[in-house]
Amino acid sequence: MRITWLGHASVLIEGSVNIIVDPFLEQNPAAARKVSEIPRVDIIAITHDHEDHISDAFALAKRDGATVVAMHEIAVKAGEEGIAAEGMNIGGTIEVKGAKFTMVLAVHSSYSGHPCGYVITLDGKRIYHAGDTGLTRDMEIVGELYTPDLSFLPIGSRYTMDVVQAAKAAEYTRTKKVVPIHYNTWPPIQADPEEFKRLVGDKAEVIILKPGESLHL
Numbered sequence: 001m002r003i004t005w006l007g008h009a010s011v012l013i014e015g016s017v018n019i020i021v022d023p024f025l026e027q028n029p030a031a032a033r034k035v036s037e038i039p040r041v042d043i044i045a046i047t048h049d050h051e052d053h054i055s056d057a058f059a060l061a062k063r064d065g066a067t068v069v070a071m072h073e074i075a076v077k078a079g080e081e082g083i084a085a086e087g088m089n090i091g092g093t094i095e096v097k098g099a100k101f102t103m104v105l106a107v108h109s110s111y112s113g114h115p116c117g118y119v120i121t122l123d124g125k126r127i128y129h130a131g132d133t134g135l136t137r138d139m140e141i142v143g144e145l146y147t148p149d150l151s152f153l154p155i156g157s158r159y160t161m162d163v164v165q166a167a168k169a170a171e172y173t174r175t176k177k178v179v180p181i182h183y184n185t186w187p188p189i190q191a192d193p194e195e196f197k198r199l200v201g202d203k204a205e206v207i208i209l210k211p212g213e214s215l216h217l
């Protein structure tokens, strides 16, 4: 399975199905690719409806006939646009096209419903995408029940966790590997991923990617 950080919170997972989380490409100054450069996706998972997470989601869903996975209120809006959508809520697990999505808490805000993160199970691997969130001990639930093989954690501060909190989140989630996201897209969320790596220490393997870079699970 190839996993690519596209910049900001956008993550592309290419396995037995292709999944994109929080596509934000066209208006993203740090994006590695435009929507036209994204391969066909089967599923689009949305953590919340702030513009920097949802802006390209519906257009991409229409292009590819992809299924949107989202909080109930966002799924209803997708459905109104004729998009196949699977609504859910925190605590729920659904299976879509062979991929499992468990919706977990994110401590943040949104226009519609409640923001969330996901534990995605695909091809025997568990990937946690935290969405936009502050630090919460609820992340220990992710650690106890799901023990992710790989996590994507925001480190940019101002709107999410900073490097100190995110390092604690890596510990709470017991993740094996972690990629920092949601930083250096704009000046207000500047952060040093090397500082994050130093703070995580031996609790997890920190993999610092540049937008567009991939890793294999």
Ligand code: NI
Pocket: 048, 050, 108, 109, 132, 159
């Ligand atoms: Ni947000």
Ligand code: MN
Pocket: 009, 050, 052, 053, 132, 159, 182
């Ligand atoms: Mn955001």
